[in-house]
Amino acid sequence: MTKLKKLAAAGTVVAGALAAMLAGGTQANEPGVIEFSEAEVSRILSHGPWPMPWSPDPSNRVSGNTHAVDLGERLFFDEKLSVKENVSCGTCHVAEYNWTDGVKRNQGQALVDRNTPTLMNMRHHRWFALDGAADSLWSQSMRPIVDPRELASNATHVAQYVRKDADLSCRYEKTFGVSPARQNDEAVLVGVGKVMAAFQETLVTEHTPFDQFREALARGDKAAASLYPRDARRGLQIFIGKGNCSTCHTGPMFSNGEFHDVGVSHFIDGDSKKVDGGRHDGIKKLMSSKFNLLGPYNDDATRGSAIKTTHLKPAHSNFGEFKTPSLRNAGYTGPYMHSGELLTLDQVVRHYSELNVDRLHADGESILKPLKLTQRESADLVAFLQTLNMDRSPPWRGKEYAHPPCVVNGKAAVVDNYAP
Amino acid sequence: MKIVTLAVLMLAPAHAWACTPTLEGKAGAPGKMLNSKTYNLVFRTLPEKIVIGKHFAVELAYCAKDNAPAAASVRVDAHMPEHRHGMNYKTVVTSIGGGHYRAEGLMFHMPGRWEYIFELRAADGAPERLTASMVLQ
Numbered sequence: 001m002t003k004l005k006k007l008a009a010a011g012t013v014v015a016g017a018l019a020a021m022l023a024g025g026t027q028a029n030e031p032g033v034i035e036f037s038e039a040e041v042s043r044i045l046s047h048g049p050w051p052m053p054w055s056p057d058p059s060n061r062v063s064g065n066t067h068a069v070d071l072g073e074r075l076f077f078d079e080k081l082s083v084k085e086n087v088s089c090g091t092c093h094v095a096e097y098n099w100t101d102g103v104k105r106n107q108g109q110a111l112v113d114r115n116t117p118t119l120m121n122m123r124h125h126r127w128f129a130l131d132g133a134a135d136s137l138w139s140q141s142m143r144p145i146v147d148p149r150e151l152a153s154n155a156t157h158v159a160q161y162v163r164k165d166a167d168l169s170c171r172y173e174k175t176f177g178v179s180p181a182r183q184n185d186e187a188v189l190v191g192v193g194k195v196m197a198a199f200q201e202t203l204v205t206e207h208t209p210f211d212q213f214r215e216a217l218a219r220g221d222k223a224a225a226s227l228y229p230r231d232a233r234r235g236l237q238i239f240i241g242k243g244n245c246s247t248c249h250t251g252p253m254f255s256n257g258e259f260h261d262v263g264v265s266h267f268i269d270g271d272s273k274k275v276d277g278g279r280h281d282g283i284k285k286l287m288s289s290k291f292n293l294l295g296p297y298n299d300d301a302t303r304g305s306a307i308k309t310t311h312l313k314p315a316h317s318n319f320g321e322f323k324t325p326s327l328r329n330a331g332y333t334g335p336y337m338h339s340g341e342l343l344t345l346d347q348v349v350r351h352y353s354e355l356n357v358d359r360l361h362a363d364g365e366s367i368l369k370p371l372k373l374t375q376r377e378s379a380d381l382v383a384f385l386q387t388l389n390m391d392r393s394p395p396w397r398g399k400e401y402a403h404p405p406c407v408v409n410g411k412a413a414v415v416d417n418y419a420p
Numbered sequence: 421m422k423i424v425t426l427a428v429l430m431l432a433p434a435h436a437w438a439c440t441p442t443l444e445g446k447a448g449a450p451g452k453m454l455n456s457k458t459y460n461l462v463f464r465t466l467p468e469k470i471v472i473g474k475h476f477a478v479e480l481a482y483c484a485k486d487n488a489p490a491a492a493s494v495r496v497d498a499h500m501p502e503h504r505h506g507m508n509y510k511t512v513v514t515s516i517g518g519g520h521y522r523a524e525g526l527m528f529h530m531p532g533r534w535e536y537i538f539e540l541r542a543a544d545g546a547p548e549r550l551t552a553s554m555v556l557q
Contacts, residue, residue: 046557
């Protein structure tokens, strides 16, 4: 059994277990009963509607382009982008695992330092990667390609591969209106990042039981709202109330898209000499990258898309901060936290319930304190989180295409004047 | 005669020497007035309704009371006092003419009480802070 199939099989088991947990652990409310105050309803409504409106990324001229989506999907699963031709983006971002991998930390050419984040709903993010080292989805898509621990590739390898493969070269020209043979290596690498971003922008989670409940509240449909399970309802009350979770897990995404220290160890493998600086290091990488939105590859002539980067303010307290994850489909994205050290949502809730404040920055923000939840409250909170899941994990996606051969300008794919 | 004049001056309301900054002529809400020992200030946000996680701008105008000199610099910031943190973004304040200023780059990333901080610094004096609170839902 391949690694991928093992992961897929394990995913089915996890999804089944979650479904059983939901079915067995929840009960519908009595019709007509709504226990939330006006302020609570207002807060609940702020977590929708879903899906959120979206418009193409102005920094990426092929965002939303169907040719780009097609080419991006092909390259996403193409192991030949890696120098050893053994790893693709799809190695760690597996559809059935909500576009992550189900393991604590994965391995490309070497073991990486962090848990693989999901790609779901990525089009709504402000910063990319757990440390926000990229300010666009296309620049983030380039980073694993050249990271020595992941695809370990480089611009020359990627550009030569795309130019030499007649079909890919044709699709590239169809997307950008220019042959990769007429662009330098770096420009082709950026082009690859942009089509991969276009593909990832199509990955959006579906409606959830929570969304149904929220919409029932919004239209004042008490009977429909009463179908939301009691334990999830109690958990939601904790989430927006004593748990203070919605302070950072805001809005329809259940994430404010910013960075926080939540008391998870900064040491990699528990080694005090190997420290993950989180957002602090992410900002350094971002600002030194020629591929950020202040650089020449931003297609947005107005530079309005770069406002976040222009005004970014580094702070000492950024050390050890990591991006607030979206909670949509969180039931399918374990293990959790930046290091993947917590295996289940129960463990995550326990982490916040028994929070060790000594592990927080002394000069950092004062938001978190141990929630000291009872066993039932913890279970309710988990029950609520499970209602943020789609009914099923995303279906399999991989390297199988039924598309006809690429034709550009009425001609079948040919390699255009490429001389290595 | 001098005594009479002095008496009139003493009876006059304190704001007789005050100034009133205005954002008239500019689009948007009328603005919120603030004052400190030396300055009166009016500001508004653009857009008027602030959304969590969305960048916005602040437009402001001020005047110095009692013919005091204009401030040498204007700074705009914001923080959440109860949370003990500020914004993750720094503002850039530019003069847009007619005594008006525009601060770009603000972004509130959490619900709760935020406090605007307007710092006006005289050329030869300590800074003066004017603050205004708002609760973001």
